[in-house]
Amino acid sequence: MAxxxxxxxxxxxxxxxxxxxxLAVQIITRTGLTPPFGLTPMLAGLLVGGTLGAIANLRGSxx
Numbered sequence: 713m714a715x716x717x718x719x720x721x722x723x724x725x726x727x728x729x730x731x732x733x734x735l736a737v738q739i740i741t742r743t744g745l746t747p748p749f750g751l752t753p754m755l756a757g758l759l760v761g762g763t764l765g766a767i768a769n770l771r772g773s774x775x
Contacts, residue, residue, distance in 0.1 A: 724774070728765020729758065736760040 719726070737757035740747060747756035768774045 722769065724768035725762070725765040728761040728763075728768065731761070732764055733757040733761030 734757065737753050739745075740753040740756060747753060751759070
């Protein structure tokens with residue numbers, strides 16, 4: 713039960729890493745953008761998705 717509770721509290725972060733990160737990677741790749749500081753598109757996508765998910769998790773809301 714504790715594991716399920718933990719997964720539910722981390723749901724925004726998991727959504728950010730599981731959905732927003734691959735979406736950001738596809739957008740970066742399709743538009744031909746080059747991520748800053750020599751990052752790969754995958755790492756840049758994980759940073760974007762993880763950051764947005766962490767912010768939503770801390771605030772308790774996406775908006």
